[in-house]
Amino acid sequence: MAQNRTVVSESPLKAPNLVIEFPQISLAEDEGFTTALADLVNAGYTEAEAGIFKPGYLRTSASEIGSFIKAGVLAVASVPSPETTSHRQPLGCIAIKKLDENRAELGLFAVVIEQRGSGIGRDLMDWAERWCLENLGGPGVAIAQLDLLVPTHFTHPFKVRLDLWYTKRGYRITGSRDFALDYPSLAPQLVGPTEYRVYEKTLA
Template structure:
């Protein structure tokens, strides 16, 4: 079952901790080598805010969280939705959880009358990261196209100094 977490669940300490741990576990592997030193992708405060805003999509199986994604409208262009922080339980890789979460996010955007969906991907410039290469190909197969390649510092200036290597920040878009 996939659904947006009720905003009232932002105060559910166990839910916030479970989501935070899952996101950080997946990103630790997905972004290994990109950051100087250990870096968590998120924290409980950010996850609680995402839940409170009605932006957290949760995939469950047998009552357990098996994947999550964040959905929102882009502040700069409210006709565009964004899916981010999309993760699936590593023990269930290949089961279609990511595909189902992305399809849900796209359906959410269509229901709101949005024209397109955006995803972002940080990739090393001088070497091939296997997870990033997989994700780039996966987004492309899902119909997303790179519409902008930029420096992370342009969109996230506070994060750029923490990179361990030069990276490109890819913006993908898919018309809905």
């Protein structure tokens, strides 16, 4: 997988010296780095999926994050760590899983809560879509796909906001499936009936 790297320009809201890249494989063994990433993902998903899963459910773990880094599928937004010059502090991430020659699935999308609204989420999504264009079928052929987990027994405000955000970016719903049927091992963790909606966008 190409080791694309983007240095994001500084802005009044965004953390300075922000870099988006596939981290070096060695960081998969850096417990501080993988734990920080797992913590920010779990914190974000705990809020974004409140009322969907029972209390105590965690979206990921440091070991899983490490495996994603080793596989080269997790892009990370980070800044220099204030504690050391040799390490970086993660502020967000997005996974890019190639499904076939023309399609990739985007997932594990999260930004540290303190940086929401700064534009890091937009930059991560822009980065992922650009990667798809450069590494898949080409303009007009590359397709980015993502899933949105939505409860069907109540209206979830965070999911409504995400649906609007994805729609504004050009994503369209192409179908939906019962989450419990496709992921039976996680079904006991659900509070109520839940579906995941599949969105896709043709990139050009």
